[in-house]
Amino acid sequence: MTTLDDLTTVLKETLESRGVLGQVRARIRAELFKALDEDSAPKPKLSNENLLINELIREYLEFNRYQYTRSVLLSETGQPKEPLDRRFLTRELGIADDDVTTSVPLLYALVGNRARVRDATRRSPPIGNDDDEMEDDSLMMEDGDDHAARPGRLLVCGGRGGPASKKKE
Numbered sequence: 737m738t739t740l741d742d743l744t745t746v747l748k749e750t751l752e753s754r755g756v757l758g759q760v761r762a763r764i765r766a767e768l769f770k771a772l773d774e775d776s777a778p779k780p781k782l783s784n785e786n787l788l789i790n791e792l793i794r795e796y797l798e799f800n801r802y803q804y805t806r807s808v809l810l811s812e813t814g815q816p817k818e819p820l821d822r823r824f825l826t827r828e829l830g831i832a833d834d835d836v837t838t839s840v841p842l843l844y845a846l847v848g849n850r851a852r853v854r855d856a857t858r859r860s861p862p863i864g865n866d867d868d869e870m871e872d873d874s875l876m877m878e879d880g881d882d883h884a885a886r887p888g889r890l891l892v893c894g895g896r897g898g899p900a901s902k903k904k905e
Contacts, residue, residue, distance in 0.1 A: 762804035769808050779814035788828060790815045795822075795841040 751757035782790070790813050797806040798819075810817065825842055826833045837845040 759804070766804045766807045766811075770811050782814060786813070787815070787820070788825065791820045791825060792841070792843050792846075794819060795825075796843045799841045 748757065751760070790809065793809060794806055794815065797803075797809065809815065822833070822842070825831075829842065829846070831837065831842060831845050831849070833845075837848075
């Protein structure tokens, strides 16, 4: 005969394997933040920079279907409920939208642009001595690293298997 502990364990494992338990936990966190936030002081006015950054994050979260994380972001930041127009974002950020970038969030395009600039910098001979080379490679992955964690880089730079394989519903 199974005990209550055995049933609890099996139920927990089943819900975790289906991804439901994580969603429930995220939903509870979002509702807790929302409840706590309702009683807090009004939020300061968003700066233009924060408005743009939050919008880039929102677009990324929606694309990856992180709906509960998005709801916490919106409630904590005071970001407008309606998303900003993508053409406005591209104009403000100086990003040229093309057939590749329109299929992914703008954060992927920004990361892809950074990778192209870095690669171009590495191909051109350094000016002066070796100390003049770029040293900030901490954000970039080297070839051979697990690109699955960085799907936008592959797609935006012309690779395969990135977010384009996801269907937007």
